[in-house]
Structure formats: C-alpha cells, structure tokens
Amino acid sequence: MTTPTHVVSAGADLFADAVASQAVDVTRVDWRPPMPGAESDLATVAADPRRRDANERALAAMLGVTARLVDVAPASEVLGLERGQFLHAGPPIAWERASGPLRGALMGGAALEGLVDDPEDAVALFEAGTGVELEPCHHRRTVGPMAGVVTPSMWMFVLEDPRTGARTHCSLNEGLGKVLRYGAYSPEVLTRLAWMRDVLGPLLQTAVRTVRDGAGPVDVTGILTQMLQMGDEAHNRNRAGTLMLLRDLSPAMVTSGADPADVADSLRFVGGNDHFFLNLAMPACKLALDAARGVDGSTMVVAMARNGTDFGIQVAGTGDEWFTGPAQVAEGLYLGDYGPDDANPDIGDSAITETAGIGGFAMATAPAIVRLVGGSVPDALATTRLMHEITLGENPRWTIPVLEFQGVPSGIDVTRVCRTGILPQINTGMAGRVAGVGQVGAGLVTPPAEIVPMALAALAERTRRRVS
Amino acid sequence: MTTPTHVVSAGADLFADAVASQAVDVTRVDWRPPMPGAESDLATVAADPRRRDANERALAAMLGVTARLVDVAPASEVLGLERGQFLHAGPPIAWERASGPLRGALMGGAALEGLVDDPEDAVALFEAGTGVELEPCHHRRTVGPMAGVVTPSMWMFVLEDPRTGARTHCSLNEGLGKVLRYGAYSPEVLTRLAWMRDVLGPLLQTAVRTVRDGAGPVDVTGILTQMLQMGDEAHNRNRAGTLMLLRDLSPAMVTSGADPADVADSLRFVGGNDHFFLNLAMPACKLALDAARGVDGSTMVVAMARNGTDFGIQVAGTGDEWFTGPAQVAEGLYLGDYGPDDANPDIGDSAITETAGIGGFAMATAPAIVRLVGGSVPDALATTRLMHEITLGENPRWTIPVLEFQGVPSGIDVTRVCRTGILPQINTGMAGRVAGVGQVGAGLVTPPAEIVPMALAALAERTRRRVS
Numbered sequence: 001m002t003t004p005t006h007v008v009s010a011g012a013d014l015f016a017d018a019v020a021s022q023a024v025d026v027t028r029v030d031w032r033p034p035m036p037g038a039e040s041d042l043a044t045v046a047a048d049p050r051r052r053d054a055n056e057r058a059l060a061a062m063l064g065v066t067a068r069l070v071d072v073a074p075a076s077e078v079l080g081l082e083r084g085q086f087l088h089a090g091p092p093i094a095w096e097r098a099s100g101p102l103r104g105a106l107m108g109g110a111a112l113e114g115l116v117d118d119p120e121d122a123v124a125l126f127e128a129g130t131g132v133e134l135e136p137c138h139h140r141r142t143v144g145p146m147a148g149v150v151t152p153s154m155w156m157f158v159l160e161d162p163r164t165g166a167r168t169h170c171s172l173n174e175g176l177g178k179v180l181r182y183g184a185y186s187p188e189v190l191t192r193l194a195w196m197r198d199v200l201g202p203l204l205q206t207a208v209r210t211v212r213d214g215a216g217p218v219d220v221t222g223i224l225t226q227m228l229q230m231g232d233e234a235h236n237r238n239r240a241g242t243l244m245l246l247r248d249l250s251p252a253m254v255t256s257g258a259d260p261a262d263v264a265d266s267l268r269f270v271g272g273n274d275h276f277f278l279n280l281a282m283p284a285c286k287l288a289l290d291a292a293r294g295v296d297g298s299t300m301v302v303a304m305a306r307n308g309t310d311f312g313i314q315v316a317g318t319g320d321e322w323f324t325g326p327a328q329v330a331e332g333l334y335l336g337d338y339g340p341d342d343a344n345p346d347i348g349d350s351a352i353t354e355t356a357g358i359g360g361f362a363m364a365t366a367p368a369i370v371r372l373v374g375g376s377v378p379d380a381l382a383t384t385r386l387m388h389e390i391t392l393g394e395n396p397r398w399t400i401p402v403l404e405f406q407g408v409p410s411g412i413d414v415t416r417v418c419r420t421g422i423l424p425q426i427n428t429g430m431a432g433r434v435a436g437v438g439q440v441g442a443g444l445v446t447p448p449a450e451i452v453p454m455a456l457a458a459l460a461e462r463t464r465r466r467v468s
Numbered sequence: 469m470t471t472p473t474h475v476v477s478a479g480a481d482l483f484a485d486a487v488a489s490q491a492v493d494v495t496r497v498d499w500r501p502p503m504p505g506a507e508s509d510l511a512t513v514a515a516d517p518r519r520r521d522a523n524e525r526a527l528a529a530m531l532g533v534t535a536r537l538v539d540v541a542p543a544s545e546v547l548g549l550e551r552g553q554f555l556h557a558g559p560p561i562a563w564e565r566a567s568g569p570l571r572g573a574l575m576g577g578a579a580l581e582g583l584v585d586d587p588e589d590a591v592a593l594f595e596a597g598t599g600v601e602l603e604p605c606h607h608r609r610t611v612g613p614m615a616g617v618v619t620p621s622m623w624m625f626v627l628e629d630p631r632t633g634a635r636t637h638c639s640l641n642e643g644l645g646k647v648l649r650y651g652a653y654s655p656e657v658l659t660r661l662a663w664m665r666d667v668l669g670p671l672l673q674t675a676v677r678t679v680r681d682g683a684g685p686v687d688v689t690g691i692l693t694q695m696l697q698m699g700d701e702a703h704n705r706n707r708a709g710t711l712m713l714l715r716d717l718s719p720a721m722v723t724s725g726a727d728p729a730d731v732a733d734s735l736r737f738v739g740g741n742d743h744f745f746l747n748l749a750m751p752a753c754k755l756a757l758d759a760a761r762g763v764d765g766s767t768m769v770v771a772m773a774r775n776g777t778d779f780g781i782q783v784a785g786t787g788d789e790w791f792t793g794p795a796q797v798a799e800g801l802y803l804g805d806y807g808p809d810d811a812n813p814d815i816g817d818s819a820i821t822e823t824a825g826i827g828g829f830a831m832a833t834a835p836a837i838v839r840l841v842g843g844s845v846p847d848a849l850a851t852t853r854l855m856h857e858i859t860l861g862e863n864p865r866w867t868i869p870v871l872e873f874q875g876v877p878s879g880i881d882v883t884r885v886c887r888t889g890i891l892p893q894i895n896t897g898m899a900g901r902v903a904g905v906g907q908v909g910a911g912l913v914t915p916p917a918e919i920v921p922m923a924l925a926a927l928a929e930r931t932r933r934r935v936s
Contacts, residue, residue, distance in 0.1 A: 229836040230708055231698040231869070240698055243711035247739035250718055251732035260728075264719035271715035367869035368697040377872045401699070401835035402870050404845045 038418040038453045041460035045415055048463045050297030058298035058316040059392045059411040061291040062356070067168075067284035068217035070160040072205040076152035078169060079140050083113065087137045089148025089349045090307025091322040094134065095126040099308030101183025101344050104435030105147030106134075108185030112193050113151045119185040138303055138314075141290070142169040143282045143349035146181035146431055147308065154193075155201030159220060159283045166290065168283040172196055172204070175273040177438055182431045183344075184438035199262050200269065207252035218248045220284045221397065223277070224358065228398050228408070233366035234281040235350055235359030236373060236427050236442055241277030246270055282349060285356035292316045292411075299459055300392060301412040304355045304424065304447060308347035308431070311447045315414055315455045317462065323455040325448035330430050332374045332443015342440045344433040351426045357395050357410035360425040360444065361387045365400040373427045373442045383425050384409065390416040390424065414459065417452045506886040506921045509928035513883055516931045518765030526766035526784040527860045527879040529759040530824070535636075535752035536685035538628040540673040544620035546637060547608050551581065555605045557616025557817045558775025559790040562602065563594040567776030569651025569812050572903030573615030574602075576653030580661050581619045587653040606771055606782075609758070610637040611750040611817035614649035614899055615776065622661075623669030627688060627751045634758065636751040640664055640672070643741040645906055650899045651812075652906035667730050668737065675720035686716045688752045689865065691745070692826065696866050696876070701834035702749040703818055703827030704841055704895050704910055709745030714738055750817060753824035760784045760879075767927055768860060769880040772823045772892065772915060776815035776899070779915045783882055783923045785930065791923040793916035798898050800842045800911015810908045812901040819894045825863050825878035828893040828912065829855045833868040841895045841910045851893050852877065858884040858892065882927060885920045 034042055045051060075081040086106055088098075095103070103126070110122035110132070125132055137144045144150055156169040174192060178184040211218060223244045230240035246267065253263050270276050289302045298316035305312055312322040327345035334342070353359035363369055364384035367377045384400065387409040394407030412424055423446035430441040502510055513519060543549040554574055556566075563571070571594070578590035578600070593600055605612045612618055624637040642660060646652040679686060691712045698708035714735065721731050738744050757770045766784035773780055780790040795813035802810070821827030831837055832852035835845045852868065855877040862875030880892055891914035898909040 226707075229699050239694075240708055240711070243708070243715055246715060246718070247711055247735075250714070250739070251735045254722055254728050254732045254735065260722050264722045267715075267719045267722065271718070370869075377869060381870075401838075401845060402849075 032421045035418045035421050035449065035453050038456055041453065041456045042415060042418055044460040044463050045299060045456060048297060051299060054295050054297035054317065055300055055392050055411070055413065058292035058295040058300040061295065062288045062411060063395055063397070064163070065161045065288040065291045066163070067159045067220040067287045068162055069157060069208055069220055069280065070212055070217050071158035072155050072201060072208045073158060074152065074201070075150050075154050075156050075169075075171075078156055078158055079142060079150070081140075081150065081152040083152060084115065084131045085133045085135065085152065087135055087140060087142060087144060087148065087150035088307060089137060089144045089146065089347060090305045091310050091312030091324050092136055093307045093309055095129065097309050099344050099347065100433050100435040100437070101347055101431035102147045102149070102308045104183030104185050104437075105149040105180050107435065108180045108189055108193070109149045109151040111185065111190055113153060119190075136305070136307075137349055138305060140169070141167060141286075143286045143352050144171060144181070145173070145278055145282065145350045146348040146429060147183055148349050149180060153197050155197065155204065157280055157283060159280070159287050160217075161287055161291070164291070166287060168287040168290065170279040170283040172200065173273060173276045173279040175269075176275060179438060182429070182438040183435050185436055200266050203253060203256060203258050203262060203266050204249070206256040206258070207249045210252040210256070211249060214252070218245065220280050224281060224284060225397055227277075228358070228362060228365050229401055231366050231368055233359055233362040233369060233427070235278065235353040236429065237274070237366050237369050238277040238281060239274040241281065242270065242274055245277055245280065278350065281358070282352050285352045285358070288356050289352065294319055299414040299456075301355055301414060304351040304426070305349045306346045306351065308344055311346060311451065313447060313451055313455055315459065318455065318458045321458060323451045323458065325451040325454075328445050328448060330428055330441075330443035330445035332430065332441055333372065334430075334441035335439060338432070338440035342432055342437070343430045346426070346428060346445045347431055348428065350428060354424055354426045355412060357391070357398060357408035360427040361391075362398070362400060362408045363425075363427065364403055369427065373444055375444065386422060387425060389420055390422050414452055414455050418456050421449075423447060423449060423452070500889045503886045503889050503917065503921050506924055509921065509924045510883060510886055512928040512931050513767060513924060516765060519767060522763050522765035522785065523768055523860050523879070523881065526760035526763040526768040529763065530756045530879060531863055531865070532631070533629045533756040533759045534631070534687070534689040535627040535755045536630055537625060537676055537688055537748065538680055538685050539626035540623055540669060540676045541626060542620065542669070543618050543622050543624050543637075543639070546624055546626055547610060547618070549608075549618065549620040551620060552583065552599045553601045553603065553620065555603055555608060555610060555612060555616065555618035556775060557605060557612045557614065557815060558773045559778050559780030559792050560604055561775045561777055563597065565777050567812050567815065568901050568903040568905070569815055569899035570615045570617070570776045572651030572653050572905075573617040573648050575903065576648045576657055576661075577617045577619040579653065579658055581621060587658075604773070604775075605817055606773060608637070609635060609754070611754045611820050612639060612649070613641070613746055613750065613818045614816040614897060615651055616817050617648060621665050623665065623672065625748055625751060627748070627755050628685075629755055629759070632759070634755060636755040636758065638747040638751040640668065641741060641744045641747040643737075644743060647906060649816075650897070650906040651903050653904055668734050671721055671724060671726050671730060671734050672717070674724040674726070675717045678720040678724070679717060682720075686713065688748050692749060692752060693865055695745075696826070696830060696833050697869055699834050699836055701827055701830040701837060701895070703746065703821040704897065705742070705834050705837050706745035706749060707742040709749065710738065710742055713745055713748065746818065749826070750820050753820045753826070756824050757820065762787060767882040767924075769823055769882060772819040772894070773817045774814045774819065776812055779814060779919065781915060781919055781923055783927065786923065786926045789926060791919045791926065793919040793922075796913050796916060798896055798909075798911035798913035800898065800909055801840065802898075802909035803907060806900070806908035810900055810905070811898045814894070814896060814913045815899055816896065818896060822892055822894045823880060825859070825866060825876035828895040830866070830868060830876045831893075831895065832871055837895065841912055843912065854890060855893060857888055858890050882920055882923050886924050889917075891915060891917060891920070
C-alpha cells in the first residue's frame with residue numbers, strides 16, 4: 001500500500017490539471033499572482049495606515065447617498081452649457097483621436113444646435129476647432145451613455161441628494177438602434193431629438209416639478225432597489241425601472257394641461273424604450289460615487305468611463321486625475337448581420353453603474369440579460385460572486401434575492417484588483433465603428449488591465465511623498 | 469479490517485438517520501410510498517392505454533392557448549348575471565356553510581347592488597335565501613380571487629383565445645387590506661367599489677377597446693412571459709405585470725376624452741396596487757386550462773379552487789365533477805398583530821395560477837416572494853424543482869431564467885401526486901376568519917391530501933366501466 005498523495009494547488013491550473021490526470025487528489029485554491037509590476041506599489045499602499053479608514057469612509061460616503069429626481073431642464077440652464085460647447089462620455093479627448101460613434105454624435109449634435117444644416121458639414125467645424133469645445137460629461141457633474149454627447153438645448157434629468165443638496169445630471173434616453181448616442185445622425189435621429197426638445201422635455205419638466213412639489217420627488221435610489229428584485233441590473237436591463245418611473249410620473253403628465261395627444265405620444269415613447277431609466281440609474285450612481293471623491297488615502301474607484309478610444313478610471317485618493325488606456329471591444333451578441341469587425345471599442349459613461357455595484361456587478365439578479373449580452377446563466381451568477389473579490393463591501397440597500405438578499409459588491413478597490421488580477425466586469429452596448437451606423441450589439445468588457453496598476457502607482461507615490 | 473458497509477436508503481429518513489448516526493455511509497434515494505388507499509386505483513389508471521395520449525392532448529391544449537384582453541364590461545352584460553345572483557370562489561357552497569370572509573363579501577356585494585342599505589341587513593336575506601342565488605365563478609367561465617364575489621354591476625376583464633374565440637372573465641382588483649374579496653364591507657370598501665363601477669370600469673372599457681381596435685388587444689400571455697423574467701410569479705407578486713398593463717393602456721386612457729383628473733386617479737389606483745394584474749393572470753390561466761377540460765382518460769388537474777370552507781379540484785378526465793375536502797389554513801407571515809387564530813382557511817380561485825404552472829409552482833423566479841409568504845430563498849428554488857415531480861411537462865413559453873430558462877412545471881398529474889405523495893404548493897393571501905376583517909397575511913398551503921385519491925378513484929372507476 002502506497003501513501004496517498006494529496007496535492008494542494010494554489011492558482012496554477014496547468015499543474016493541477018496535470019496531477020489530476022494522474023489520478024491524484026487535488027484541492028484547488030483560487031490564487032493568482034499580482035498584476036505584473038504592481039508588487040512594490042502594493043506593498044507601499046498596503047502599509048499605508050490611512051488606507052483602511054479612508055476606504056471605510058469612502059464606502060460609507062457612497063452608500064449614504066440617496067438620489068431623487070428634482071428637475072428636468074435644458075443643459076444650457078442647469079450646466080451653463082453655451083452654444084458650441086459639447087459634453088462627451090469618458091476621459092478628455094480631442095476630435096483628432098475621437099472614434100466614429102463619438103464623431104457621429106458630435107456631428108448630429110452640431111446640427112441639432114443649428115451650427116450646421118447638414119451633420120456632414122460639422123466635420124470641417126470640428127477639424128478647425130473654432131467656436132467648438134469638447135469637455136467630458138464627468139467634468140460637469142454629468143454622465144452620458146455611449147457617446148454621451150450633450151448640447152445646450154438638450155433636456156437633462158437633475159438628481160439631488162437630499163442630505164447634502166449635491167446634484168448630478170443626465171440627458172433623456174432616445175431609445176435603441178439609430179440614435180445619436182450610438183453615433184447615428186440621420187434625419188430620423190434629429191427629428192426625434194427635436195421632438196424630445198420641443199415636446200417630451202417640457203412635459204417631463206412639468207410632471208417632475210408637480211410630483212416634487214406634491215408627494216415628493218421620485219425616489220431614484222428606491223426604484224433601483226426594486227429593480228434589482230425585478231430582473232434589472234440597471235445597465236443593459238432597465239425595463240422595470242422604466243415602468244416604475246412611468247407609474248410615478250404619468251398621473252402628473254395627464255394633469256399637466258398638455259395636449260392629450262402629446263401626453264399619449266410621450267407615454268408611448270417612454271413605455272416603448274426599456275432603457276429609458278438608464279439615464280436615471282447612471283446619474284444616481286455618479287451622485288453616490290461623487291460623495292467619495294477626494295478621500296485622501298482611499299483606493300476606491302469613483303469613476304470608470306470610456307470615450308470610444310480611451311478607457312479611464314478615477315480613484316477616491318487621487319483627486320480628479322484620469323488613468324487611461326486603450327478601450328477594448330466587447331465580446332457579446334450582434335444585431336442582425338453585424339459582427340466583431342463592425343464594433344467600435346467600448347464607449348460611454350455607463351460603466352458608472354458597475355463602479356457603484358450594479359450593471360455587470362449585479363448580473364446575478366438579471367439572468368435574462370445573458371440573452372442580450374451573451375454568456376450563460378451560471379456565468380451571470382458567478383460574475384457577481386467574483387466581483388465581491390475586488391470590492392470593499394456590500395450595499396445593504398441594493399440586494400439580490402437569488403443570492404439570499406446579499407448586497408451588491410460595492411466599491412472597487414484598486415489594491416484588490418492589482419492583487420488578484422480580477423478585472424471589473426462591465427456589460428455594455430456596442431456602437432458601430434463608423435460614424436452614423438448606430439448600435440451593432442451588446443456584450444461584456446473589462447477595462448484595459450494596465451490602467452489599474454497606473455492608478456495604484458499614483459496612490460503609492462502619494463503615500464511615499466506623505467511618509468518621506 | 470472490516471468490510472465497509474454502505475446503505476442505500478429509499479425514502480425512509482428515520483432509518484437513514486439512524487444508520488448515518490452510526491457512521492455508516494448512506495445514499496438517500498428520494499422515494500415515498502403511494503398515498504394510502506391509492507394503490508389499486510393507481511394500478512388501474514396506470515394500465516389505461518388511453519392515459520398517455522390523453523395527457524399529451526390535455527397538456528398540448530393547455531399550452532396552445534394564448535389570452536388577449538378584448539373587453540371590459542359589466543358582469544350583467546358579459547355573464548348575464550341578474551339582480552340577486554352572486555358568484556363566489558371555489559366549489560359550490562350554501563350560505564349555511566360559508567366562511568366569514570365569503571359571508572362578508574356577499575354582504576358587501578348585496579349592499580353594492582342596492583339589495584340592502586346596510587351590509588349587516590344582508591345576513592337575513594341570505595339566511596332566508598329568497599331572491600338570492602349563489603353559484604361558483606368557475607361555472608360561468610370566471611375566476612375570482614379570495615372570496616371571489618361577483619355581482620351584476622361589477623366590471624369584468626374579458627379574455628379571449630384568438631384561435632378558438634373561447635373567453636374567460638375576472639373582476640377588477642381592488643387593492644390590498646380592507647377590500648371586499650378579503651371579506652371586508654365597511655363604507656370605505658363600498659365607496660371604492662362604487663368608484664370602480666362609475667369611473668374606473670368605463671375608462672378601462674374605452675381604453676381596452678381602443679387598444680384592441682388599434683394596435684391589437686393586450687397580450688396577457690405575453691405579459692406573463694415577461695413577468696416571469698421580472699421577479700413576478702403572478703399569484704402573490706404581480707408588480708411587473710401591473711406596470712406592463714399600465715404601459716399598454718395608459719396612452720389610450722389619456723386620449724379617451726375622460727376628465728384628466730379621473731384618468732390621473734385611475735393611473736394612481738392601478739399603479740398603487742401591485743396585485744392589479746392578478747385579475748388578468750387568473751383568467752388567462754383558466755382560459756388555458758379550460759381548453760383541457762373533458763379530455764377523456766386524462767389525469768391532468770384543470771382547476772384547484774377554494775371557497776373558504778372546501779378545497780375542490782377538477783380533472784380533465786372527469787368532466788365538471790368537483791372533488792372536495794376541508795380547506796387548510798396557510799402557513800406564512802401575518803400583517804401587524806394578526807396571528808394564526810385570526811386566519812380563515814384557504815379561499816379563492818387564485819390557485820388556478822398554480823394549476824397552470826405559475827404562482828407557487830414558479831416561486832424560483834420570484835425569490836423576493838419569501839419576504840411576503842415566508843420561507844427561504846433555497847426553499848423557493850426547491851419548490852419549483854419539486855413541482856416538476858408531479859407535472860406532465862414544461863411550458864416552453866413561460867420560462868425561469870435562473871433555472872437556465874427551464875419551462876415552468878405544467879399540468880398537475882393526479883397519478884403522480886398519488887404515487888409520490890407530493891402535494892401542489894400554493895402561495896396565497898390569508899383572509900381574516902371573521903366577516904369584515906379583510907387580509908391578515910400571506911403564506912403557503914396545499915390541498916387537503918385526501919381529495920387527490922378521490923379524483924383518482926373517479927378516474928379509475930371510469931376506466932373500469934370502460935373496460936368492463
């Protein structure tokens with residue numbers, strides 16, 4: 001009789017597979033080496049005595065925020081956006097490096113504002129750069145899905161934290177397919193945007209103000225709580241959220257005094273667009289995360305955003321600095337005949353949802369999402385479980401019934417990402433690579449791995465400066 | 469060295485526990501003896517050569533039905549219900565044996581119809597029995613939640629299968645708490661019912677007819693498909709369904725020409741009542757199951773219904789015969805200070821949802837339901853899995869994402885119930901035992917075990933008569 005051999009294999013699957021194939025019992029321990037080059041910075045940041053407390057404060061600040069819908073108003077009013085100024089998703093970028101969908105959305109936006117008659121004529125305008133300015137949404141307390149282009153005449157949702165009065169903003173969602181945020185700028189796109197400007201926006205303003213001054217503003221954070229019990233992860237599924245918003249606003253829309261035909265059209269438009277609530281989920285997440293900005297010593301990510309060329313993150317302990325790298329193309333499912341060659345790299349501020357613990361981080365609560373973004377139901381459950389490995393805590397308000405009401409994984413920790421090599425999972429729409437095309441699919445994507453060690457290095461540098 | 473002992477234990481947990489406590493390896497095989505007294509009838513029915521084909525036809529008939537909302541109209545019109553006629557939930561029953569909540573609902577209904585001014589005066593009317601008649605909803609192609617009382621002036625949803633033109637009906641849902649269907653009849657209850665009669669019903673009629681004649685009738689079966697992906701099991705959770713109904717009807721409500729204040733009140737009433745859609749889910753299930761009625765030789769259950777005193781089932785192969793036994797008190801969670809002593813035995817036609825494979829049978833898709841009816845999340849998942857043991861098949865249209873899109877367990881088979889002893893799981897509201905109280909809780913309940921072998925005996929008797 002031979003002594004039984006039992007191998008404990010930490011991380012290295014190749015080794016474990018080899019011994020298992022020789023009929024040796026193997027206990028696999030999930031372990032990966034830290035991200036390359038991160039060891040020294042990890043040691044520095046881990047030893048920083050401020051870290052634990054700073055992260056607790058950052059997480060608590062984020063979890064303490066509630067978002068209410070207090071107004072709908074044009075960007076010119078609430079953001080002070082002036083003629084020729086354009087907001088866009090992601091970290092800063094100039095026209096020269098802008099991707100197709102961002103260019104397409106800027107061209108359409110220029111036509112909407114009357115800077116040009118034909119969107120194609122806007123190319124010369126942006127190339128010359130005279131009388132036009134680009135600025136990230138994030139720099140104006142705003143988030144924008146996909147291209148995220150905001151122009152002065154666009155109506156914005158205004159969200160407020162009742163405890164602090166802090167506010168964030170987002171434009172109104174246009175629907176799917178041929179829409180500006182996916183880079184389309186055909187006449188149907190501009191006609192829809194004009195109707196949103198002239199009919200939908202004013203009607204929503206009246207309704208939102210009536211509700212705010214009556215029963216109290218729509219509780220966006222509360223609707224998100226309910227959505228997570230109704231199969232929405234609030235990034236690529238916002239069906240229940242959209243319906244709850246309609247429930248809360250429709251009575252005031254009816255008594256607004258507006259033409260009943262316009263009210264009916266607006267109800268049909270919102271009710272026919274399962275993504276309408278995304279533009280409330282996103283600024284609710286930004287409002288929460290902005291509360292954690294500037295917490296010195298904290299390694300918590302407060303923004304992940306993409307402009308179609310670069311993927312950028314911001315961290316609580318490094319102020320408003322962006323750490324950027326090349327945006328990836330998502331893996332997923334394509335609409336119609338589109339394929340990977342048609343897809344633009346990752347774009348949009350919508351990864352703010354994952355940054356706040358929902359979207360891809362809450363996929364376990366929305367298993368039906370796999371029909372849209374690909375993957376399997378067990379993958380969806382596993383993704384949420386995996387994200388707990390790289391987050392600071394759980395959100396007691398946003399829970400997942402099927403995981404026995406566990407809170408969503410919240411507060412991405414730069415040190416945990418670098419230590420485990422596990423990257424945040426984002427589920428996202430895919431824009432066509434060519435300006436004007438629109439949406440081509442939806443799928444799963446991560447940040448480029450190298451930007452997280454870049455953020456860690458900046459944190460380590462601050463720690464070293466402080467100590468020295 | 470002793471020879472290792474390994475015990476395979478079939479069913480008997482007591483034995484398995486005993487040997488396991490002696491450190492013997494036990495493989496537990498889930499097996500239970502057939503229900504007492506059912507062995508001979510099981511053998512007879514199992515040997516019936518028509519059974520397999522009949523059950524296939526019954527199941528296919530049920531699964532082939534789709535339900536559309538084609539009208540809303542008073543019961544006097546669509547059911548021919550006349551002054552003094554009252555429909556009620558469950559199998560037939562007279563006033564003498566009626567439970568508190570059914571009596572309370574009848575008293576309120578009599579006042580609503582102007583038979584008496586004070587609901588209390590209706591007691592004498594029903595005791596005398598002159599000028600009043602009681603009849604089960606099921607006998608008029610109708611289902612009613614809880615007491616299920618329908619009077620001539622109540623507005624009814626009218627559902628139709630477009631393939632056959634078959635129709636079923638259900639009243640409009642009043643909300644929760646102090647409501648007629650839970651046996652309450654206070655002035656607030658009657659005032660609400662009068663408003664539903666005078667304002668809500670006519671408005672819904674206009675909207676439903678406009679939608680029907682325009683884009684086409686509301687697809688109730690399709691909404692149920694979506695609900696099951698949105699955390700509703702369509703018996704005790706109908707939140708997403710209610711919101712989708714509002715989405716589909718609200719534009720036509722707005723352009724109906726009705727007073728905007730009435731439209732807004734109606735939107736608020738429906739939007740504030742997460743159970744509103746239950747009264748569409750139920751007749752959709754009945755429409756499906758009625759298609760399987762009268763399939764000779766089929767052992768499939770086509771109705772489970774309770775009147776607060778008796779629990780009755782009907783089976784495809786036994787015509788319209790009821791098999792009844794005493795209704796049980798549900799186990800669950802109580803509202804406020806109420807407890808088990810306050811609860812009436814099981815009541816209502818709403819178990820038609822479980823009969824069609826949703827409600828308690830689809831609990832896996834609605835884990836949040838455990839916060840309402842009790843139990844744990846794993847219990848909810850296990851319940852759906854267990855119900856596959858006693859059903860003939862799965863519904864390809866109604867799938868559960870978290871179970872990897874498996875269809876809901878559909879077509880309760882009397883022979884499987886008798887062979888396994890596993891009873892159908894129903895999740896239900898609980899009415900107060902005393903007339904006038906209203907809802908006291910929600911929980912889980914089963915039929916009285918003995919009625920299933922009664923149905924089996926009737927099936928066996930038919931088989932024997934046919935063979936002899």
